Amino acid sequence: MHKLGFVLLLLWSCVASAAHGDMQIKMFVTAAFASESGLPVYREIADYIADKVGRKAAIVSGASYAETDTLLERNIVQLGFVCGLPYIHRAPEGKYVQIAVPVSATRTGQIPDATSGYEKTPGKYFSYTIVHKDSPAKSWADLKGKRYAYNNMDSNSGYNMPRYKLVQLGAKSWEDWFSKVVVSGSHEESIRMVARGLVDASSVDSLILDYDRTFGNPDANNVKIIEQLFPGGAGAPPVVVGSKVDPALRQAIQDALLNMHRDARGRKILAKALLARFDPPDDRNYDDIRRMEAAAREAGFRDHEAH
Numbered sequence: 001m002h003k004l005g006f007v008l009l010l011l012w013s014c015v016a017s018a019a020h021g022d023m024q025i026k027m028f029v030t031a032a033f034a035s036e037s038g039l040p041v042y043r044e045i046a047d048y049i050a051d052k053v054g055r056k057a058a059i060v061s062g063a064s065y066a067e068t069d070t071l072l073e074r075n076i077v078q079l080g081f082v083c084g085l086p087y088i089h090r091a092p093e094g095k096y097v098q099i100a101v102p103v104s105a106t107r108t109g110q111i112p113d114a115t116s117g118y119e120k121t122p123g124k125y126f127s128y129t130i131v132h133k134d135s136p137a138k139s140w141a142d143l144k145g146k147r148y149a150y151n152n153m154d155s156n157s158g159y160n161m162p163r164y165k166l167v168q169l170g171a172k173s174w175e176d177w178f179s180k181v182v183v184s185g186s187h188e189e190s191i192r193m194v195a196r197g198l199v200d201a202s203s204v205d206s207l208i209l210d211y212d213r214t215f216g217n218p219d220a221n222n223v224k225i226i227e228q229l230f231p232g233g234a235g236a237p238p239v240v241v242g243s244k245v246d247p248a249l250r251q252a253i254q255d256a257l258l259n260m261h262r263d264a265r266g267r268k269i270l271a272k273a274l275l276a277r278f279d280p281p282d283d284r285n286y287d288d289i290r291r292m293e294a295a296a297r298e299a300g301f302r303d304h305e306a307h
Contacts, residue, residue, distance in 0.1 A: 014018035023055050026076065029247070030237075034300070037217060038273070043059050049257065053061070064152075065086045077242070081239055081289060082096075085154055087238050090294075100240050100258060105274050110214075122235055126230075127206065128204055128225045132224075133224045138226055143177065148174070148192050148199045149183070149202045150184065157234070173302040184202070191220055196222075198225075214274060234286075238285075260277065
């Protein structure tokens with residue numbers, strides 16, 4: 001059913017592009033960046049960019065990381081918010097180009113059980129290890145032998161960062177530490193599973209949990225953070241455009257993003273997204289993700305085999 005949906009998406013995109021004379025900007029948001037409840041504000045971001053460059057906007061969500069590669073390669077979707085882990089894999093292949101990095105507006109103390117805010121490391125985000133709010137667990141040591149969910153193997157905060165934590169603990173596989181490991185499919189589903197007692201713990205994108213808590217999502221308020229991975233965090237999910245996008249259009253989109261915080265409408269939208277601004281791209285911002293992945297490889301860590 002999912003594959004059929006993706007085929008229909010491709011067909012719809014081609015028809016829509018023809019109908020609009022290729023004057024649409026189509027933007028996708030992966031599960032790495034926005035919660036399900038946060039999608040409306042990213043539609044506003046798409047509309048804002050489109051207005052600035054004189055086009056119409058459409059937004060796509062729900063595609064997998066592999067599917068977003070196809071959408072970008074074929075120039076069916078021009079702009080996207082992606083996870084840092086797929087970014088470090090795909091960017092060297094020339095599939096897309098980073099144009100901006102989001103800077104969170106959340107500050108120390110706004111998330112009571114988080115240990116530090118984003119103002120100390122602009123352009124970074126975190127992986128929150130969460131348990132049910134009534135759980136006695138206080139650290140990863142307390143999670144040994146428990147049930148664990150991760151969202152996707154292509155996720156930095158959901159897979160790469162907690163995998164690095166396991167490497168630090170001396171584990172050679174997920175099964176060395178947990179009695180059961182399951183794939184949830186999204187950060188928000190991981191939060192639901194922990195909140196409803198289906199698993200004991202997970203590690204999720206801080207931007208998503210922050211958003212859901214700020215706007216009253218009951219599941220997000222039914223979990224607690226026991227560790228924030230790692231000091232300094234990791235490169236926040238970058239904004240990219242497909243390599244086939246016209247350079248002039250690419251520059252116009254980038255200019256719109258980097259200047260959002262300079263006009264009233266842009267600031268209002270950014271505030272809804274819990275963002276302060278978008279900063280210029282910096283590939284070095286993702287070296288921490290590269291180091292964590294390399295450490296797992298060098299340690300001979302066995303990746304999880306989903307069933």
